[in-house]
Each structure stands twice: as C-alpha cells, then as structure tokens.
Amino acid sequence: MELYRYAFLADTPTLPPSHCSNSTIEVVDAKNSNRPASLQRLPIEHVEGVLGSRGKLPCDVRVPTRTDKLHMVLWFRDKDAEPIYRYDVREKLLTDAKRSSVLGERLYFQTMSDPAHLSIQDLQAKDEGIYRCRVDFKNTPTRNLKINLTIIVPPETPVIVNDANGILASNNQVGPYNEGSPLRLTCEVSGGQPRPTLKWWLNEEMIGGAWVERNDGVIVNTLTHPNLQRKNLGSKFVCQASNTNLQPPKSASVIVNLNLRPLSVSILQRHSRLSTHTHYEIICESSGSRPPPNILWFLQGQELKGVTTEPDSDDLNITRSILSFTPAVEDDGKILTCRSENHWIPGSAIEDRWRLNVQYAPKVTLSLGANMVADEVKEFDDCYFECSVKSNPSTVKLAWYHNGRELRHNATQRVIMSNTRLVLQKISRHTAGNYQCSGQNSEGTTLSNSVLLRVKYVPTCKHNTESLVGAMKQETIQVICEMASDPPHVQFSWTFNNSGSEVIHVPQYHYTSSGTTSTLTYTPVTEMDYGTMMCWGSNSVGKGVAGPCYFQIVSAGRPFPPKNCSIFNKTEDSLSIACTEGFNGGLPQHFNLEVIDLVSKKIKLNSSYKMPLFSVDGMEPGVVFRFIIYSVNDKGRSEPFILDGITFRGYSKLTGPTADAAEINPLFAVLVGCTLVLVVVLSVAIIAVWKRSRRKPPIAKAYKRENGNGNGDANFETDDSALTKIENGLDEIGNPDVVPNKNGKDRGIRGFIRIHKTPPARRRKKLDLEVKNNGETVALTSLVETPDGVHRNHNHKSSLLTSSNHSSATPRESRI
Incomplete structure (x- = not known):
C-alpha cells in the first residue's frame, strides 16, 4: 500500500x-x-x-x-x-x-x-x-x-429589441418597414464567464458597431440601417454572442419585411369603341408593390364597383384587376381611370387613364298622356301614350306593346300610332294592362319602362256561364257570387225568380259580402223555391245591369251519364278511355268502369275512379269485351255509356301455316259465310223492330246565351250540340232543370259548373201531371202563360215571400 x-x-x-x-x-x-x-x-x-x-x-x-x-x-x-x-x-x-x-x-x-x-x-x-x-x-x-x-459559463441567448422596446422573437419577421425608411435594432445579452462578445451579421458579413456593457452587466450592441431598399426585403439580421470556441455562438435573428411602392400600372386591351348593350371585362395590371396594391377604378371621378383583384399566377410581383363594365349612354366621352396604390406608403399612388367612346341603343321612356289622370280612366274613354326616344345613331323603328304583344296600327279597331304617340279610342276593360314602347337602331333594340293602364268599369259576373246548384228541400246551401270589378269594392244585391212574373229581392241579412265576392245562404222549402237566383253588383263607376251572375237552383237527383268517351293509347293488351263528365245531379259523383267478357258473360274488371279517365291493362287477346261506364252519386247511378266489340290483338301463338289450315274444304267455308250473313240480317231486323216499339225518350234542348241589346236582356238560341239524353224510366215531367218560356221552348241552362254542395233528391211528378198548392191538388194545365213568356201558377207564390194576406195554411218560409 x-x-x-x-x-x-x-x-x-x-x-x-x-x-x-x-x-x-x-x-x-x-x-x-x-x-x-x-x-x-x-x-x-x-x-x-x-x-x-x-x-x-x-x-x-x-x-x-x-x-x-x-x-x-x-x-x-x-x-x-x-x-x-x-x-x-x-x-x-x-x-x-x-x-x-x-x-x-x-x-x-x-x-x-x-x-x-x-x-x-x-x-x-x-x-x-x-x-x-x-x-x-x-x-x-x-x-x-x-x-x-x-x-x-456560456452567455444567455441574446434578444433583439426594436425602437418601441418590444422584444422580438428570434427568426421572426420585423416590420413591415416602408421602402426608404431607417432600421434601428438593439441586441442585448446577459451572463457568461468570461464575458462574451456581441456582434451583428448580415448575409455572413459582420456589420454594426462595437458592443458595450451597461451598469447592470448586460452587453448591448445597437444596429442602425439608414435607408432600407428593395434588396433588403427578406434580409436576415443576426446577433451572435460567444465566449468560447467549444460550442457554437448563441444567436438571435430577425427577417426584415418591407412595404414596397408600385412601379407601374397599365390598362390593357383598350377598345376603339364600346357598345352599351355589350358587357366588357377591362383588365388593369400593376407591378412592384408589396403587399399587393389596392387597384381602384374611377369613371369621371366616381369610384366603380364590380372589381375582381387577384395576383398573376405566373408572376406574383404583378397584380391584376378586372372591371366588369357595361357602358351606359351617359358614359360616352368620360374618363376611365385605373389607380394603383400601396395604402401603407403615403404618396405611392400611380394612375393610367382612358377616354371612352360609347355608342348606344335607343334610350326609351314611356309615359301616359300629359292631359290624362291615371286613376280616372274609365271604360269607353279615349287615352294616349307618349314615347320619348334618345339614341346614337338615330332610331330606325318604333314599336308598341300591350302585355308583351306588339300592337299594329288599326284605325278600325281604334288603335292609332302617330310618330311617338299611341292613341286608343273608346277603350274597354280589355284595354287595361301594361304598355311599353321600343326603339331600334344599329346598336340594338331597347324596351321602355312599363306603364300600367287601369280602366275602371262596372261589376260584371266573373264567370260568364249560368251555374247549376242542386239542393234538397230543407237543406241549407251557400251560393257564392264572384264579380269582376275595378275598383274592387262592390255593393251586392240578390234577386230570385221562380219562373213567375214577379222578381223577389232577397233581404240583405241573408247574404254576406267581401270585396268582389258575396255569399248567399239559402234553404229551399217548397217546389216554388227552385228557380233562378241572380246576383248584382255596383261600384263607384256604376251598376252592372248587363252582367249579373245567374244561379239555377234545382232539385238534386241521380247524375247524368258520362259522354264523349274515346279510346286512346291502345296496345296489344291495354288501353285508356277518356270521357266528359255529365251533370252530377247536384251531388258529388264518382265514375265506375265494368269490363265484361261477352263470350263467358263474366265481369273481368270493376273499378271506381274519381275522374272519368280510365286505364286497363293485362287484357286477354282475341276476346270480345264490353266496356260499361257510368257515374254514381248518393242518389244512384246514371245511365251507362257502353263501348261494345273491343278486342285486343296481342301476339299470335302461331309462327307459320299449319297442315290442317291447308286442308280446309272450300265448300265448308262457303257454308260458314252464308250462315254469318243470315245471322247479321236477322239481327238488324230484330233491332229495328225493337227500336220502333220503344217509346222515344224526352229530349231537353239546351240553349246558349248571347248578349242582346246591352240593356241587361238576354237572347237565347237553340244549340243542337248541347242536346242531352234524359235517362229512361225517370217518372218526371220534362226536365226539372229547365224553365219553360213563352215560345213553348225550354229556357236553356247557360252551362254546367260543378258545385261542391250536398243537393237534395230530384223532385218527382205524378203520371197524371198534378202538383200540390197549399195542400190542394192542381193540374198543370192550370198554369197560364204570363206576358213575360213564363208559365206561372197564379194560385201559388214563392215561399221566399212572407205575406200577411196568406190563409191560415200558410206554407213554411224558405230558409235563406
């Protein structure tokens, strides 16, 4: 160790x-x-x-x-x-x-x-x-x-501060600055041991002055760029702080964003002349501006709308503005200006100008005659219009229109055209409507404004046909009267005539009125309560004596049969049938179709329809069918309309001749032919005898109404096309829906209008031709002809009248 x-x-x-x-x-x-x-x-x-x-x-x-x-x-x-x-x-x-x-x-x-x-x-x-x-x-x-x-100890990341002492995020844009303005940026860094250096760099080139250390120990370097040019757009200014080579310097940077003024502006595709009826798209281009400039269009100093501005797809430095422009007449000779401006840079606007040469179609204005008051024009007055025309070049044609249809000069019909004036004499209600004039030259045709001509007239019946209303006794119905009137405020009155000489005025509390419509509440009680109801109207112009509405009040009964049935869209196994519906008997009706196989006598089809329009399909070919069509209401069914001998060919099952067909004996064929001829002759003879033995059905002649002398009287003449067959077996005297007149003829119904009411049953007469009068049986022969041509029983008055002279057996009053 x-x-x-x-x-x-x-x-x-x-x-x-x-x-x-x-x-x-x-x-x-x-x-x-x-x-x-x-x-x-x-x-x-x-x-x-x-x-x-x-x-x-x-x-x-x-x-x-x-x-x-x-x-x-x-x-x-x-x-x-x-x-x-x-x-x-x-x-x-x-x-x-x-x-x-x-x-x-x-x-x-x-x-x-x-x-x-x-x-x-x-x-x-x-x-x-x-x-x-x-x-x-x-x-x-x-x-x-x-x-x-x-x-x-490395320094902290430096920060860049602008003039407003706002810290800028690194690598972000600074600005935008206007082109030509100065740039001042300050870079600051704290910390670091030993103390770092602080430098500015632009495009890898060191710029700016020396750094200094403040009392608080922060090192500062301020950059001043006196004049920013277009080339400085997008330039990156970098501030670096470093105190060692062992690691990269700490840095912060900003990218300069500039507002640039536009360099050029130009209107493209200038036309030598413009037409008012042509739409133009005029293009103006401007280059050099950042951000894209505001391109404005002015016509004689007035700013125009309808402008689309977008950058050029190939060159983002170019901005294009498209003006959607249709020249007007007053635009001729005016100055069209395209102005390009960067609104961030004061005084940067530049302009391009173009003087317009406009040719135009006639400018047309229509007005009512100067001496006329629009709200005081009445039927049978004279009126005129004036058409003012301004055009370049001159007008070659002037036309007039009524409700979109061109008018022609016709003195016989009292339509007179003189230069720029239209004169209408003895106008009628049909003259009312919208009027226009038009002028034409080489540039086109111009239609004027529309002037409404209002023609006031007395009330007349809106529907020029007599309405048939079915009702049962003791049943309350509503009769609606509609008038055509101008002004549309109508005062109504109602009258009733039950074929007698006396016309009964209906009290006002029995009906209500609103505008051009009046509704009468009516309850028939006796036979004399069936007859003709008339609705009259008057307004501020006068009373419509020539145009009342007629309502024939009849007793309800079985419907009339369909008529005018025809076949269409027939194929190998299907067809369609369309009929005209007859009188519904005063009640809602529907329609039935029965298809019978005449050989087997079996019903192949039995269908009900709301309208007389039928379609059948899937029918067997080679079979003879009978089609029976009739209408039905709550009182029963009508007489049928029969279509006989209807067959369908279909497709033959044989594709060629057979051996048996070639071996038929000719003698057999002759015998078969003779037999068929004999059968046909006998059938014709039997049918003739049968028809002769039958009693002829009564025929009701219908009449059509024609205006007479214009004083409210009406003339009637026979219309053979309106003959209607009355069903056999009805125990009636004549036609209950027809009122006899003094000529011995029936007074025709002016047409059939479908009434959605619940009418009563048809009245029935005895075979001995008698009727009841206050409980007393009176023969029809006691009816006498009055001077007005109407048969009337002098022993009976309509129950519409309530009189104190009636006997103790006074009949019940009708409920209106």
Missing part, C-alpha cells in the same frame, strides 16, 4: 488558462514539506470545459518500454489525499480492469482514445480546479501529470 502514500494534498491554486501548457508549478506543502520534489514540480496542462457539457482530462498511459506493463491509474483532485477514480489492471487485461469512482457514473476513464482521458459528465462550476493523474507501471517509475480544468 506504499503506492498511495504520496497523495497530492498541497493547497495549489487554480492556474489561469493563459498559462502555457508545458509550464511547471512549484507546490510547497507546509504540512508535508518532506514530499518528494518530483511531486512538487510537475508540468500542468490547461483544459477548458463548458458548463453542463462533458469534460475530458487527458493522461498519458503509454508504456515506456516494450517489456513494461501498465498496472494502475489513479486520479486525484486538488488537496484530496484519496483518489477520486481508480483504474486497476494488475494481472488483468485492459478490458477487464477494475474501476471505482467517488462520483459514480459521472467519471469514466477511457483508455482506448489517444491520449487516454478521464471523462466528466455534466460539468458543474464546482468541478473547476487542478487534477493529477498518477500512472503506475510494472517496472518503470510512476508517472504524474497535472491538469488545470477551467469551467466556461
């Missing part, structure tokens, strides 16, 4: 790094003055290590002679008598050396490097000092080496 007797215990001060690596130091130990002189005079090697990093203390362990061998390496620190690290390879291989450390894993002796060294992990400030390496050999005397370890 004599080997460890010479531990280094002297109070040896740490040598500064400036000492030479081969210098020696004389160590005097007062406590151990008898230490060998070889330990007191040793060369010292200076080593630096950065705080927190790994340090390396070199030690020469090379064997002096080939016959010698390394036994042990001991590491001592300053005055410590005991080694801090042992490396023992006595009687061992180098790889099997015995190691021990007082600092644990922080120390490790590496012999494979040249020179060998003691590695110290995570250097700390307390690790600074003098270390001694003692190397023992088997034969050669012990070798001692001294190492002075200096710990370098």
Whole structure:
C-alpha cells in the first residue's frame, strides 16, 4: 500500500488558462514539506470545459518500454489525499480492469482514445480546479501529470429589441418597414464567464458597431440601417454572442419585411369603341408593390364597383384587376381611370387613364298622356301614350306593346300610332294592362319602362256561364257570387225568380259580402223555391245591369251519364278511355268502369275512379269485351255509356301455316259465310223492330246565351250540340232543370259548373201531371202563360215571400 502514500494534498491554486501548457508549478506543502520534489514540480496542462457539457482530462498511459506493463491509474483532485477514480489492471487485461469512482457514473476513464482521458459528465462550476493523474507501471517509475480544468459559463441567448422596446422573437419577421425608411435594432445579452462578445451579421458579413456593457452587466450592441431598399426585403439580421470556441455562438435573428411602392400600372386591351348593350371585362395590371396594391377604378371621378383583384399566377410581383363594365349612354366621352396604390406608403399612388367612346341603343321612356289622370280612366274613354326616344345613331323603328304583344296600327279597331304617340279610342276593360314602347337602331333594340293602364268599369259576373246548384228541400246551401270589378269594392244585391212574373229581392241579412265576392245562404222549402237566383253588383263607376251572375237552383237527383268517351293509347293488351263528365245531379259523383267478357258473360274488371279517365291493362287477346261506364252519386247511378266489340290483338301463338289450315274444304267455308250473313240480317231486323216499339225518350234542348241589346236582356238560341239524353224510366215531367218560356221552348241552362254542395233528391211528378198548392191538388194545365213568356201558377207564390194576406195554411218560409 506504499503506492498511495504520496497523495497530492498541497493547497495549489487554480492556474489561469493563459498559462502555457508545458509550464511547471512549484507546490510547497507546509504540512508535508518532506514530499518528494518530483511531486512538487510537475508540468500542468490547461483544459477548458463548458458548463453542463462533458469534460475530458487527458493522461498519458503509454508504456515506456516494450517489456513494461501498465498496472494502475489513479486520479486525484486538488488537496484530496484519496483518489477520486481508480483504474486497476494488475494481472488483468485492459478490458477487464477494475474501476471505482467517488462520483459514480459521472467519471469514466477511457483508455482506448489517444491520449487516454478521464471523462466528466455534466460539468458543474464546482468541478473547476487542478487534477493529477498518477500512472503506475510494472517496472518503470510512476508517472504524474497535472491538469488545470477551467469551467466556461456560456452567455444567455441574446434578444433583439426594436425602437418601441418590444422584444422580438428570434427568426421572426420585423416590420413591415416602408421602402426608404431607417432600421434601428438593439441586441442585448446577459451572463457568461468570461464575458462574451456581441456582434451583428448580415448575409455572413459582420456589420454594426462595437458592443458595450451597461451598469447592470448586460452587453448591448445597437444596429442602425439608414435607408432600407428593395434588396433588403427578406434580409436576415443576426446577433451572435460567444465566449468560447467549444460550442457554437448563441444567436438571435430577425427577417426584415418591407412595404414596397408600385412601379407601374397599365390598362390593357383598350377598345376603339364600346357598345352599351355589350358587357366588357377591362383588365388593369400593376407591378412592384408589396403587399399587393389596392387597384381602384374611377369613371369621371366616381369610384366603380364590380372589381375582381387577384395576383398573376405566373408572376406574383404583378397584380391584376378586372372591371366588369357595361357602358351606359351617359358614359360616352368620360374618363376611365385605373389607380394603383400601396395604402401603407403615403404618396405611392400611380394612375393610367382612358377616354371612352360609347355608342348606344335607343334610350326609351314611356309615359301616359300629359292631359290624362291615371286613376280616372274609365271604360269607353279615349287615352294616349307618349314615347320619348334618345339614341346614337338615330332610331330606325318604333314599336308598341300591350302585355308583351306588339300592337299594329288599326284605325278600325281604334288603335292609332302617330310618330311617338299611341292613341286608343273608346277603350274597354280589355284595354287595361301594361304598355311599353321600343326603339331600334344599329346598336340594338331597347324596351321602355312599363306603364300600367287601369280602366275602371262596372261589376260584371266573373264567370260568364249560368251555374247549376242542386239542393234538397230543407237543406241549407251557400251560393257564392264572384264579380269582376275595378275598383274592387262592390255593393251586392240578390234577386230570385221562380219562373213567375214577379222578381223577389232577397233581404240583405241573408247574404254576406267581401270585396268582389258575396255569399248567399239559402234553404229551399217548397217546389216554388227552385228557380233562378241572380246576383248584382255596383261600384263607384256604376251598376252592372248587363252582367249579373245567374244561379239555377234545382232539385238534386241521380247524375247524368258520362259522354264523349274515346279510346286512346291502345296496345296489344291495354288501353285508356277518356270521357266528359255529365251533370252530377247536384251531388258529388264518382265514375265506375265494368269490363265484361261477352263470350263467358263474366265481369273481368270493376273499378271506381274519381275522374272519368280510365286505364286497363293485362287484357286477354282475341276476346270480345264490353266496356260499361257510368257515374254514381248518393242518389244512384246514371245511365251507362257502353263501348261494345273491343278486342285486343296481342301476339299470335302461331309462327307459320299449319297442315290442317291447308286442308280446309272450300265448300265448308262457303257454308260458314252464308250462315254469318243470315245471322247479321236477322239481327238488324230484330233491332229495328225493337227500336220502333220503344217509346222515344224526352229530349231537353239546351240553349246558349248571347248578349242582346246591352240593356241587361238576354237572347237565347237553340244549340243542337248541347242536346242531352234524359235517362229512361225517370217518372218526371220534362226536365226539372229547365224553365219553360213563352215560345213553348225550354229556357236553356247557360252551362254546367260543378258545385261542391250536398243537393237534395230530384223532385218527382205524378203520371197524371198534378202538383200540390197549399195542400190542394192542381193540374198543370192550370198554369197560364204570363206576358213575360213564363208559365206561372197564379194560385201559388214563392215561399221566399212572407205575406200577411196568406190563409191560415200558410206554407213554411224558405230558409235563406
């Protein structure tokens, strides 16, 4: 154990790094003055290590002679008598050396490097000092080496401060600065032992002045750049702080961002002339601005909208603005200006100008005649319009329109066109509507504004047909009257005529009115409560004596059969049938279709439909069918409409002639033909006899209404196309829906309108042609013809009238 007797215990001060690596130091130990002189005079090697990093203390362990061998390496620190690290390879291989450390894993002796060294992990400030390496050999005397370890404390990361004393994040942009403005940046760094240097760099070139240390120990370096140019855009200014070469300098940097003024602006594709009816996209380009400039369009000093601005896809330095522009008439000769400006840089705006040459289609304005008042035009007045035209070049055609349809000069129809004036004489309600004029030249055609001509007129019935209303006795119905009127505020009155000479005025409390509609509540009680109800209207223009609405109040019954049935869309196994519905008997009706196989007499189909439109499919080919169509309401079914002999061809199952068909006897064919002819002749004879023996059904002639002399009277004439077959078997006298007139003819119904009410059952008459009058049976022959041409029973009045002259057996009053 004599080997460890010479531990280094002297109070040896740490040598500064400036000492030479081969210098020696004389160590005097007062406590151990008898230490060998070889330990007191040793060369010292200076080593630096950065705080927190790994340090390396070199030690020469090379064997002096080939016959010698390394036994042990001991590491001592300053005055410590005991080694801090042992490396023992006595009687061992180098790889099997015995190691021990007082600092644990922080120390490790590496012999494979040249020179060998003691590695110290995570250097700390307390690790600074003098270390001694003692190397023992088997034969050669012990070798001692001294190492002075200096710990370098790096500075903190520098920070860059702008003029506003705001700390800028490293590697971020600073600015933006306007082109031509100065730049002033200050770099500050704290800490570091020894004190660090602080420098500015631009594009790997050192710039800026010297650094100084403030009283608070902070080192400062201020950079001033007097005039930022376009080339400085994106430049990176770097501030570096360093106090050792053992690690890279600590640095902070900023990237300069600049606002650049636009260099050029130009309007592209200038047209020699513009047309008002053409849409243009005018392009203006500007270059050199950062950020992209604001491109504004002005027309004679007024800013224009509808502008799209976008950077050029190929050159981001170019900004393009597209103006969507349709010239107006008043734009001719005006100045169009494109202005490019970087709003961050005052006074950076530049402009390009273009004087417009605009040709335009006629500019047309329509107005009512100067002497006319729009709200006082009435039917049968005269009116005129004036069309003002301005165009370049001159107008070649002027046209007039009524509700979109072009008008023609026609003096017979009292339509007169004179230059820019339209005159309408003796106008009617149909003259009302929107009027326009148009002008045309080589540039196109222009339509004027629309002027509404309002023609006031007296109320007339909106539907020019007589409505049929079905009702049962004691049933309350509502009769709706709609008038066409301008102004639309109508005063209504109702009258009733039950085929007598007297017209009954309906009290006002039986009906309600709103605008152009009036609703009458009516309850028939006796037979005399069925007849013609008329609705009249008046407004501020006058009373509509020529246009009342007619409602024929009839007793409800079975519906009339469908008519005018036709087949369409027929295929090999399907078809469709469309019919016209007949009178519904005053009740809601639906329609039935029955399909019967005439051979087997079986019903193949029985379907119900809301409308008289039928479709059948999947029918068997080669079979003769009968189609029976009839309508149904709550009172029963109508007479049928029959379609006979309907067959479907289908596809033949035979693709060619057979052997049996070729062997048919000709004599047999002749006999079959004669038999068929005989059957047909007999059938025709039987049908003729049968028809002759039948009683002819009564025929109701329908009449169509024509306007008469214009004073409210109406003329009627027979319309043979409106003949309607009355169902057989009805025990009726004539047609209950038709009122006889003085000519012995039936007064026709002006048409059928579907009424969604619940009418009563049709009245039935006895075969002896008698009716009841206040409980007394009276023959129809007692009806006399009045001077107004209407048959009336003088012994009975309508129950609409309530009189004190009635006998004690006064009939019940109708409920209106």
